[in-house]
Amino acid sequence: MTGVPNTRLCDLFGLAGWSKGELARLVNRQAAAMGHPQLATDTSRVRRWIDMGETPRDPVPRVLAALFTERLGRVVTIEDLGFVRNGRAGRRKDAQGSGNPDDLPWAPDRTAAVLTEFTGMDLMLNRRGLVGAGAALAAGTTLSSAMHDWLRTDPALAQDAPYTENPLHADPAGYDRYEAAPIGSQEIEALERSVEVFRAWDAARGGGLQRKAVVGQLNEVGGMLAYRHADHLQRRLWGVAANLAVLAGWMSHDVGLEPTAQKYFVIAAHAAREGGDRPRAGEALSRAARQMVHLGRPDDALDLMKLAKSGSGEETLPRTRAMLYTIEAWAQASKGNGQAMRRTLGEAEDLFVSDRGDVPPPSWMQMFDEADLHGMEALAYRTLAEHEPSAANIAQGHARKALELREGGRQRSMIFDYISMASACFIADDPEQADRYARLALVSMGETSSHRTWDRLREMYRLTGHYSGYGKIDELRREIRLALPNSPSRKARAVEV
Secondary structure, three states, X not given: OOOOOOHHHHHHHHHHOOOHHHHHHHHHHHHHHOOOOOOOOOHHHHHHHHHOOOXXXXXXXXXXXXHHHHHHOOOOOOOOOOOXXXXXXXXXXXXXXXXXXXXXXXXXXXXXXXXXXXXXXHHHHHHOOOOOOOOOOOOHHHHHHHHHHHHHOOOOOOOOOOOXXXXXXXXXXXXXXXXXXXXXXXXXXXXXXXXXHHHHHHHHHOOOOOHHHHHHHHHHHHHHHOOOOOHHHHHHHHHHHHHHHHHHHHHHHHOOOHHHHHHHHHHHHHHHHHOOOHHHHHHHHHHHHHHHHHOOOHHHHHXXXXXXXXXXXXXXXXXXXXXXXXXXXXXXXXXXXXXHHHHHHHHHHHHHHHOOOOOOOOHHHOOOOHHHHHHHHHHHHHHHOOOOOOHHHHHHHHHHHXXXXXXXXXXXXXXXXXXXXXXXXXXXXXXXXXXXXXXHHHHHHOOOOOHHHHHHHHHHHHHHHHHOOOHXXXXXXXXXXXXXXXXXXXXXXXXXX
C-alpha cells in the first residue's frame, strides 16, 4: 500500500460510473465466472485500492481489467489500472505517473503476458459487439524516450531479463488461455503461412473484415510463447508474434481504433526485438509514426521515426531504410518543411536504387516496391502542396507512376493513389482530371473496409469546396456526401430502403 490515491484507477472508476459497493459486487461475480468463487471483496477494500493505492492480489487485477474493458468499451489492461503486474522484474519509480504509463520496455515473459492479456480483452470486445474508444494515444516522445536505449542494445532472450518463477508459464491473463505446450517447426511454418494470407487480404480489402481473425491468431501465439522453446524456435515464434501484432495494429488503425493500434505496434516492436529482429522492430514503430501523421501529429511521428531509424540496426536493408525515409518525409511535409521533405525523399530514392536485391527482403518488406515508393512520394508532395501549391504537379507525376506500377491485389493502395492524384489535381486547378480520379476512388471503395480511405476522401472533399457551382464537381460532392459513413443522406437512403 502506497498511501497515495491510485489516480489511474480513480479516473477509470469515475468514467465507469459505479459506486464502490457496486464495483465490489461485480468483482465477486466476475471472479466466480472466471473460476475463483472463493474471492470475496467488499466496499472498504475497493476504497483502499482507489484512495490508498493498495494493489490487490491476483486474480483481482485481471478481474478488474475485464470489468472495465466491458464497461468502457475499450481494452483496459492491468497497467491501465495503475497496478504492477506480478512477477515483473523491477518496479517503476512512479506507478501512477504518466511519463511512461506502460513501464516500457518489457521483459520477454512480460511481453508474452501483455500480448495475451491485451488480445484476450480485444476479442472480448469483439464477441460482445462493443467498440474500442476513449483511450488516449501516448506521445511519440514518451514512447521513444522509454524505448530508446533498450531497442538499440543487442537482443538476447536469455539475458534481457530473467524468466520469473516457472519459465513454462507467463502470467495467466485474459480469456481462453490454455496450458502452455511445446510446438515444432511445422506448426511455426503453418503460422508463418497464415501471416502471408492475412497480409494479402489486408492489402486487398482493408482491415475491417479479418481483424478479429488476426487478433485471435495472435492470442494463440501468446499462449505458445508462455512455453520456453529451444532458442531457434522461440525466435521464429517471436517473429510470428511481431508480424501478427503489426497486422493487428495496422488493421485497427485502418478501422479507426487508434489507441488499440498503437498498443499493438508497441507489442510488435517488443516481440521483434525479443526475436532478435531489430529491423522488424523499427518497422513496427514506423507504423506508429504513420498513424501519427494520419492523425495530424507530425511532431510525434518524427520522434518515433528517430527511434525507428536508430533502433533498426546496421543490418537493415537499403530498401527498408528507404521506406523509413518516406514516412519521415511525409511527416516533414505535414509540417510544411519542403526543403527537409525533398532532401529526405532524395535519400529514400538513393537507398531504394542502391538495393541490389542480392539479399532477399524479409516477408514484411515485400509489399514495399517501386509502386509504393512513388505512392508515398505522391502522398508527401500532395501533403506539401497544402503549403506550397507548386508541389501538386510533382505529386501528380508520382501518383501516375504508382498507378502504372500497381500490381493486382493492392486495392487499398490504389485507392490512396487515386485520392492523392485527385487532390493534387484540385490544388493544381485541374477539376476535370480531379473529377475523373475521384470517381475511380469512389467506385473502388465499395470493395474495401478501410476507414482510412474515408478519412483521405474527406480531405479531398474539403478541396472540392473551391469549385462549388461547377456542374461536375457539384455532382461529385453530392456523391461523396452520400457515400461517406455517417452521412445524413446515406442514413436517410437506408431508412427508405
